[in-house]
Amino acid sequence: MGTATHCPYCALQCAMTVTPAAATGVAGPAADPPAIAGRDFPTNRGGLCRKGWTSATLLGHPGRITNPLLRGADGVHRPIGWDEALDLIAAQVRATREDHGPDAVGVFGGGGLTNEKAYQLGKFARLALGTSRIDYNGRFCMSSAAAAGNRAFGLDRGLPFPVEDLDGAHTVLLLGSNVAETMPPFVQHLAGARAAGGLIVVDPRRTTTADFTADGAGLHLQPAPATDLPLLLGLCHIVIHEGLANTDFIHGRTTGFKAVARSVASWWPERVQAVTGVPVHLLRETARLLAHGARHGGSYILTGRGVEQHVDGTDTATATINLALLLGLPGSANSGYGTLTGQGNGQGGREHGQKADQLPGYRKITDPAARAHVAAVWGVDPADIPGPGLPAVELLAELGRSVHTFFIHGANVAVSAPNAGEVLAGLRRLDFLVVCDFFMTETAQEADLVLPVLQWAEEEGTVTNLEGRVLRRRAAVTPPEGARSELWIMAELARRLDAPSTFSADPETVFTELRAASAGGLADYSGIDYALLDVGAALHWPCPAGSTGTPRLFRDAFAHPGGLAVLVPVSPAASNARDTLFTGPTLALVTGRLLEHYQSGAQTRRVPELAGAVPRAELLIHPLAAASRGIDDGGPVTIANGRGTVRCTARVSTAVRPDTLFLPFHFAREECANLLTSDSVDPVSGMPEFKASSVTVTAGTGIPAGAGAAHLVSL
Numbered sequence: 001m002g003t004a005t006h007c008p009y010c011a012l013q014c015a016m017t018v019t020p021a022a023a024t025g026v027a028g029p030a031a032d033p034p035a036i037a038g039r040d041f042p043t044n045r046g047g048l049c050r051k052g053w054t055s056a057t058l059l060g061h062p063g064r065i066t067n068p069l070l071r072g073a074d075g076v077h078r079p080i081g082w083d084e085a086l087d088l089i090a091a092q093v094r095a096t097r098e099d100h101g102p103d104a105v106g107v108f109g110g111g112g113l114t115n116e117k118a119y120q121l122g123k124f125a126r127l128a129l130g131t132s133r134i135d136y137n138g139r140f141c142m143s144s145a146a147a148a149g150n151r152a153f154g155l156d157r158g159l160p161f162p163v164e165d166l167d168g169a170h171t172v173l174l175l176g177s178n179v180a181e182t183m184p185p186f187v188q189h190l191a192g193a194r195a196a197g198g199l200i201v202v203d204p205r206r207t208t209t210a211d212f213t214a215d216g217a218g219l220h221l222q223p224a225p226a227t228d229l230p231l232l233l234g235l236c237h238i239v240i241h242e243g244l245a246n247t248d249f250i251h252g253r254t255t256g257f258k259a260v261a262r263s264v265a266s267w268w269p270e271r272v273q274a275v276t277g278v279p280v281h282l283l284r285e286t287a288r289l290l291a292h293g294a295r296h297g298g299s300y301i302l303t304g305r306g307v308e309q310h311v312d313g314t315d316t317a318t319a320t321i322n323l324a325l326l327l328g329l330p331g332s333a334n335s336g337y338g339t340l341t342g343q344g345n346g347q348g349g350r351e352h353g354q355k356a357d358q359l360p361g362y363r364k365i366t367d368p369a370a371r372a373h374v375a376a377v378w379g380v381d382p383a384d385i386p387g388p389g390l391p392a393v394e395l396l397a398e399l400g401r402s403v404h405t406f407f408i409h410g411a412n413v414a415v416s417a418p419n420a421g422e423v424l425a426g427l428r429r430l431d432f433l434v435v436c437d438f439f440m441t442e443t444a445q446e447a448d449l450v451l452p453v454l455q456w457a458e459e460e461g462t463v464t465n466l467e468g469r470v471l472r473r474r475a476a477v478t479p480p481e482g483a484r485s486e487l488w489i490m491a492e493l494a495r496r497l498d499a500p501s502t503f504s505a506d507p508e509t510v511f512t513e514l515r516a517a518s519a520g521g522l523a524d525y526s527g528i529d530y531a532l533l534d535v536g537a538a539l540h541w542p543c544p545a546g547s548t549g550t551p552r553l554f555r556d557a558f559a560h561p562g563g564l565a566v567l568v569p570v571s572p573a574a575s576n577a578r579d580t581l582f583t584g585p586t587l588a589l590v591t592g593r594l595l596e597h598y599q600s601g602a603q604t605r606r607v608p609e610l611a612g613a614v615p616r617a618e619l620l621i622h623p624l625a626a627a628s629r630g631i632d633d634g635g636p637v638t639i640a641n642g643r644g645t646v647r648c649t650a651r652v653s654t655a656v657r658p659d660t661l662f663l664p665f666h667f668a669r670e671e672c673a674n675l676l677t678s679d680s681v682d683p684v685s686g687m688p689e690f691k692a693s694s695v696t697v698t699a700g701t702g703i704p705a706g707a708g709a710a711h712l713v714s715l
C-alpha cells in the first residue's frame, strides 16, 4: 500500500505515491528504495521530473548520518549519544549568552522545512535561545518578489491563483524563469499560450524554456543580464503610449498612475534597445501580445529568480507589477501576475516566523498588536519576544564576529550563499556550529556538532505550495535508527534551556498552535486542519476558521487599506553596488539551475542517476568569447574575479550572448559558482546579486604544471 504525499524538492510540490520496498517495508541500506509513482494533482497531473522520480534513493542512502557527530580536536567527526549532544548544545548556548548576550546565538532556517518546523524554529529562536538573530535561505530566493508584492498589493503570495488558471491564457510572459528545467511538469500549463503564439520568454540565455517559443509559439527576448528594469520600463512606456493600458482598471483599482507614467516617459523603445540589446520590434510585439491576451483569452506575467536575484530585484519586480497593473491583469477573471516560488515550502516557510522581521501569520515583529497576539498564544509577555534581527547576508557576515554559536536547519550555505569563500571563513570563526541535516554536506563538514534529522517521507507535516495551497506531507517509511525529528530536537533543547511556553514534538500539535498564532494575520491558517487536508480539501490561505480558503486573491480588492493596488515609480539607480564592467576582457557571469540538480547539490549529487547524468560543472560560453581566449569545447577554464576563482570545463554554445557566461551553482569546491558572486544586497529585500557578477575567463586551469593542489581554492 502506497502513501499519498508530495515531492521533497521544489514548490510545484508534485503529488506522488511512495511505496516501501516489499521485502522489509523499511528503508535502509540493505533495502531497495521505496517505489515512487506520480499521482494526479492540479500542479503536475501525474507528471514528475527526473529529480522527483529518483527522490526515494536518498531515504536509505549509505551516506546518511545516523548518529550525532561531534568534531574532535583532530577535525574528525565521531558519533556521540543524543543526550550528550543535546546537553552539550544547551551548555554552549548558556555560555555564549553569558559571555556575549543572547544575540550572540544565531539561527539559519530553510524554505524546505515544513510549516511546523519553520514555525517552531522561529519560536525556538525567540523564546528558547532568546535571540533576534534568525533568518533563512528564502532571503536568497523569494525576498525581492515578496517585497515588491507587499509594496504593490499589501500581500505576498507567489501565485494569487491556482496554476490551472494559466491553461487557457493566450499570452504568458515569463521573465527570468526556466520552468522547463526548474519545474518540468509546469510546462503543460503553458500549452494554451504556445498554441496561441503568445509564450514570451525573457532570458539572456536561450534556455530549454526559450526553445518552447520556436516555430511561432512565441518570442524569446535575450537582454543583457541585469537590464530587465529598463526593459520593463520600456514595456510600460509602450503600453501607455500605444493606448494599450486598461484605463478603467487603473482608475478603479490602483493609485499612483501619474507618477509611474512620468517615470517611464523617457524610456522610449529605441533607448531601451540600446541598453538591453532587445530590438524595438520585439518590445512592441511583447506589449501588444500582452494587451491582446488581456482582452482575449487571458494574459499572465510571471517572474523567476533571473529578474529577482539582483541588487535592484525589488525594483525590477515592482516594474513587472506596474506593467501588469497598467494592463489590468492582477485580480481579473482570466489574467494575472505572479512569481514562481522556488523551494518545496518556499511559500509557507516565509510566513510563520523564520524571517528576521516576522512573527507567524506573516505578521510584522515590530507591530505591537502582532506581538501581543503571538505572545498570548505562546503564553509569554510581549516584551519577552525580541525585536527584528538581521537579514541573511548580514547575519552570515556576523559569524565569528557578534554571532558565536550558530544553528543551521535546512541550508548548505558553504555552497549556496553569495561570496561563499567569506561565508566559509565565517563558519570557521564560530565558537560552535550546530548543523541539522541528513548528509555530511559542505556546511556540515564545518560543524562542531552535526545532528541527523528525518527526511520528507519519514515524518508528518504540511507545506504550502507555489499557489498558496496547504498540502499534507505524510510519513511513508520508517526512519533509520538514530535520526530524530527536528521538532523533537527543538523540544528537548527548549526543556534543557528552561524555555517559557511549550515545545511539542508532535507535528499536529504544533500545527494546531500555528493555526492559532496565524489567526487574524495576512497568512491566516486557522481554518485548516490535518483532517481536512487528509481528505484532499484544496485550502489556499487566507483561510480563517470556518472558511474554505481563497484560491484566487484580489478579485474584489487588494490587501492595502482601501483595497487599491499601488503603482510605485522605480528607475535604475545611478550607482547600485552592482558589479559593472561587462565589457572588454570582463564578462557577465549568470548563475542558475540545471534540470538534474537541486540547489547546492547536497541531495542530488548523492543520487547516482543524477550525478551520473551531470557529474561536473560546465561553463556555458559563446563561440566568439571562447575563440578570442583560446578556449576549446570541453577544455579546462578558469573563471576569476576579486572574490574567488572557479575551475571547470567549458561548453561552447550559442545559447548565451557573447558578453555572458552561465554557470550552475549546484557544485562545490573549486566548481562552486558562489566563490564569484557578490554579497552586495538589494536595499529593500536584502537579496544578494546572484545573477550578474563581473569575471574574467581564461583557458586552462591557471595552475603551473607540477604545482600541485595547493593552488586550488578549496571549500
Ligand SMILES: Nc1nc2c(c(=O)[nH]1)N[C@H]1C(S)=C(S)[C@@H](COP(=O)(O)OP(=O)(O)OC[C@H]3O[C@@H](n4cnc5c(=O)[nH]c(N)nc54)[C@H](O)[C@@H]3O)O[C@H]1N2
Pocket: 010, 011, 141, 175, 176, 177, 178, 179, 181, 182, 183, 202, 203, 204, 205, 207, 224, 225, 226, 227, 228, 304, 305, 306, 307, 341, 342, 343, 590, 591, 592, 593, 594, 595, 596, 597, 598, 599, 600, 662, 691, 692
Ligand atoms: N532542477 C531544479 N529545479 C529547481 C531548483 C533547482 O535547484 N534545480 N530550485 C528551486 C528553487 S529554490 C527555485 S528559486 C526555482 C528557480 O527557478 P528559476 O527562476 O527558473 O531558475 P534559475 O535557473 O535560477 O533562473 C532562471 C533563469 O534566469 C536567467 N537569468 C539570469 N540572469 C538574468 C537576468 O538578468 N535577466 C533575466 N531576464 N533572466 C536572467 C537564467 O539564465 C535562468 O535561465 O527553481 C526551483 N526548481
Ligand SMILES: Nc1nc2c(c(=O)[nH]1)N[C@H]1C(S)=C(S)[C@@H](COP(=O)(O)OP(=O)(O)OC[C@H]3O[C@@H](n4cnc5c(=O)[nH]c(N)nc54)[C@H](O)[C@@H]3O)O[C@H]1N2
Pocket: 110, 111, 112, 113, 114, 137, 138, 140, 141, 142, 305, 309, 342, 343, 408, 409, 410, 411, 412, 413, 415, 416, 417, 418, 436, 437, 438, 439, 441, 453, 454, 486, 591, 592, 593, 598, 599, 600, 601, 602, 603, 665, 673, 674, 677, 690
Ligand atoms: N549562485 C547562486 N546561488 C544561489 C542561487 C542562484 O540562483 N545562484 N539561488 C538561491 C536560492 S533561490 C536558494 S532557494 C538557495 C538554496 O540553497 P540551500 O539553502 O543551500 O539549499 P539546499 O541545497 O536545498 O540545502 C538544503 C540542505 O538542507 C537539507 N535539508 C533538506 N530538508 C531538510 C529538513 O527538513 N531539515 C533539515 N535540517 N535539513 C534539510 C538538505 O540535505 C541540504 O543539505 O540557494 C541560493 N543560492
Ligand code: SF4
Pocket: 007, 008, 009, 010, 011, 012, 013, 014, 044, 047, 048, 049, 050, 051, 052, 053, 182, 183, 184, 185
Ligand atoms: S517539478 Fe519539482 S516538485 Fe515536481 S517532481 Fe520535479 S522537483 Fe519534484
Ligand SMILES: [Mo]
Pocket: 140, 141, 142, 342, 343
Ligand atoms: Mo529558491
